[in-house]
Ligand SMILES: Nc1nc2c(ncn2[C@@H]2O[C@H](COP(=O)(O)OP(=O)(O)OP(=O)(O)O)[C@@H](O)[C@H]2O)c(=O)[nH]1
């Protein structure tokens with residue numbers, strides 16, 4: 312009996328938690344990732360695609376995805392959403408001009424779900440369930456290839472189909488907690504976490520746990 316509990320305990324303790332690190336280009340995401348991993352500042356160049364690292368904190372494993380923040384890459388952030396438990400949004404606290412874009416990206420992300428355009432596309436002949444599931448953010452290996460194309464009319468029907476094929480919810484970020492890093496606090500004239508929180512209207516976020524933290528990725532403070 313004790314052995315079973317021990318096994319269950321180790322199974323849950325060793326579970327991997329998926330974290331995505333998002334934010335505009337130059338916000339400091341990659342610097343933060345490697346500060347977490349190595350307690351060091353690494354030389355970075357703009358991330359094309361993503362970096363992924365596993366970080367273990369007190370026997371809890373986190374799979375951290377650092378996703379490139381350039382404008383052309385932001386439309387593919389949603390391909391990283393499936394099974395995400397934590398979102399880290401990194402904001403460059405000196406970048407007042409683009410805080411509005413960070414805000415737009417934050418709310419676009421939180422509103423992400425199976426959108427009607429997927430349903431519309433589904434009516435096209437070559438839009439197979441595997442393509443549909445892939446568009447919903449599931450890895451290709453989870454998408455069944457041999458099942459016939461179901462006739463889906465509503466978001467609810469899609470949700471049922473997806474729940475049959477995948478353990479994940481199509482609204483992948485629905486339960487994700489959000490941590491906002493107000494980075495570059497070492498810089499003169501940077502905005503405080505309180506200012507950023509107010510501008511991003513974080514208090515209006517009711518359906519996700521969230522927290523804002525000021526930090527400096529260069530020193531590891533915060
Ligand atoms: N002063 C200061 N500079 C920082 C801080 N964090 C990151 N930087 C610098 O900001 C620049 C961009 O950092 P990155 O970590 O590459 O930014 P990123 O968010 O990964 O950018 P993309 O990969 O293009 O999305 C680098 O020159 C970093 O050294 C910080 O806390 N303070």
Ligand SMILES: [Mg+2]
Nearest residue numbers: 340341357358
């Ligand atoms: Mg980067």
